[in-house]
Amino acid sequence: MAVTEKLVDPMKNLRNWKKGDPCTFNWTGVICSxxxxxxxxFHVQELQLLxxxxxxxxxPELGQLSHLRSLDVMWNxxxxxxxxxxxxxxxxxxxxLNGNKLSGSLPEELGYLSNLNRLQIDENNISGQIPKAYANLGSVQHLHFNNNSLSGQIPPELSQLxxxxxxxxxxxxxxxxLPPEFSNIPDLAIxxxxxxxxNGSDIPASYGNFSRLAKLSLRNCSLQGAVPDLSRISSLRYLDLSWNNLTGPIPSNKLSENMTTIDLSDNxxxxxxxxxxSDLxxxxxxxxxxxxxxxxxxxxxWQNMSFSTSxxxxxDLRNNSFSSIQGHLNPPVNVTLRLGGNPVCNNANLLNLSLFCGSESGEMPTYLNNSPVQCRTQECPTDGFYEYIPASPVPCFCAAPLRIGYRLKSPSFSxxxxxxxxxxxxMTSSLNLSLYQMSIDTYSWEKGRLWMYLKLFPSIDNKSSHAFDNxxxxxxxxxxxxxxxxxNDVFGPYELLNFTLLGPYEERNLENESKGIRMGTLLAIVGAGVACAVALSAVVTILITRRHARHQLAMSRKRFSSRVSMKIDGVKNFTFKEMALATDNFNSSTQVGQGGYGKVYKGTLSDKTVVAIKRAEEGSLQGQNEFLTEIKLLSRLHHRNLVSLVGYCDEEGEQMLVYEFMPNGTLRDWLSGMKFSGFIAFQFLYYAPYFVYFYFMYEVLTNYQKFWC
Structure with missing residues (x-):
């Protein structure tokens, strides 16, 4: 109860946290013994509030949960x-604790957690130094402190882990x-x-003694001195020493045959x-x-390499002093060579040299797995929750996938x-699933991390079941x-971004099923004891309820008919489920703005249309008539410089407006970014109120009867 009093829960995900005992009443996110x-x-063992x-x-009362094994509050x-x-x-x-806005310093007391396996505080605002007491974390395998404001010397005592x-x-x-003692950590892989x-520190020569290192990334660290000889690290795959002040030649000894990436640029x-x-x-x-x-x-x-289709x-050799080509300049199609800014590009006698002397940046694109499944003999429900399994051995098997946001935080490839x-x-072998049950829907790189959207499908062995059971x-x-x-040192550490239950999984309660059954039995026994006492009341209640139900049915039909009559050309009435699916259940990662009315989310409809969804907060909700009147007015506003209204949602106490999505940022961004000249910006801001005023006066004069009503 002390924990929930400190939390603000606008989505009411924890609305059942005040009902009975956490373990027997299946509190959301509470996992018990x-x-x-x-x-x-029973004892609380996990808090899963991802x-x-x-x-x-x-x-602070979290410290009293003396049986807790996992505290997960990521991405809040x-x-x-x-x-x-x-x-x-x-x-x-x-x-x-990663993905929040936590601040302050790291408590020294966390060093007492002798059974801790994973400590993640990345992507917060934590400051101060790493306490030396963290050298006492005798079981820890993962320390993820990236993307904070930590400072000072990295304690060399961490080498004792x-x-x-x-x-x-x-x-x-x-x-x-850089602590040279880190090379003494026997299992360190990344x-x-x-x-x-x-501050101009050298890279310790001892870093060539790592025994299991797969990835060493020291990008943009103000390092100087020579590149160390890392040829003895047989497991090394990824080396990034770019954006430093390193000098001298590149070591000539052969690196590991597993090398995928060598980035020594900007030194x-x-x-x-x-x-x-040439032998990697x-x-x-x-x-x-x-x-x-x-x-x-x-x-x-590249001539000594054998390339597969993937x-x-x-x-990237740009901006050096390479003066000639050694061999034939005929790289295969899957080799990208960049030579711009070298003297060799001035040699007019070399054929096709202009193809390699451009200045393109070579950014990694976003990849989509959009392989269509051709199925005409059977149709999946069109609600967006079911789809054909792409690699199913049974053609056109329709099922509801689990949708998972997943990210490789430091993979050993590029x-x-x-x-x-x-x-x-x-992944499928770890989950004990068949290979066809997994599909990578989308993936993209973001600052060295690989984000992906996974879909897991139920097995086709039970052909009558098209969804996973509880x-x-x-x-x-x-x-x-x-x-x-x-x-797996190739894929490195990972993190779960979201595990969203939609469609047939939406209403399922996955917490403490066994204890819920025992509690049900207990309630049944108590209920049997008082059954005789409530029998007479039940008869009376049924008679009253029937009369009340007839009245409510008439009222609901009246309300339903008023909603059905709301038909506007070009404006669609969306369901709440469609809005939740489009925004990944209103995930904070899809939020693109916020104002007095509420929050604005970027969403993707089932037909792949990208829209902006403006969701009213509780204090901004209108009456139904006022809301529908606003929709009617907005549907009549058409101008090439105004976003169009696509539809609306008026379900489950929610009011949402769906607009076409404008991807190029806000007017504020364009003005502050100097994408308009100062004069044009001034003229626009000066005359904009007049334009709006005359437009609405025109609407009032031409539709005065409707406005008056």
């Missing part, structure tokens, strides 16, 4: 500091030096420290490209742009297509939220 404890009670649009603060709007009392929960294994696998400290304000300021490196780079069969990206490299361009980098190699099938095998949905959700996928 399966069996009674020695004290005769992505519920919660705000407010975390209550929580503010305030992290309660030090959480450090008293000795059973805690997962502390997941012998179980540590992933250390993500990028995008903070760390200074001092060390990511990008976007910090280490002061000299010498030539090592010949060992898995290479996807080599970038040495904006350096002082000389010599010929070695074409054998492979790709990008060589191009996904060659790894799509291994990823699908990795136990299977709960099992899959728990697998994702408990981080049960086995370690």
């Amino acid at each position: 399966d069996n009674l404890g020695s004290d005769g009670y 992505n519920m649009n919660l705000s407010g603060t975390l209550a 709007e929580l503010t305030g500091s992290i309660p030090k009392e959480i450090g008293h929960i000795s059973t805690l294994r997962l502390l997941l 012998s179980t540590l696998v992933h250390l993500l400290l990028d995008s903070n304000n760390f200074s001092g030096y 060390l990511q420290l990008d976007n910090n300021n280490f 002061q490196l000299n010498g030539s490209i090592p010949g060992s780079f 069969p898995s290479l996807q990206e080599l970038s040495v742009k904006n350096n002082l490299l000389t010599g010929p361009v070695p074409t054998n980098i 492979a790709k190699l990008t060589l 191009y996904f297509p060659p790894y799509i099938q291994p990823f699908e095998v990795y 136990s299977e949905v709960k099992r899959i959700r728990d697998f994702y939220s408990s981080w049960k996928f086995h370690r």
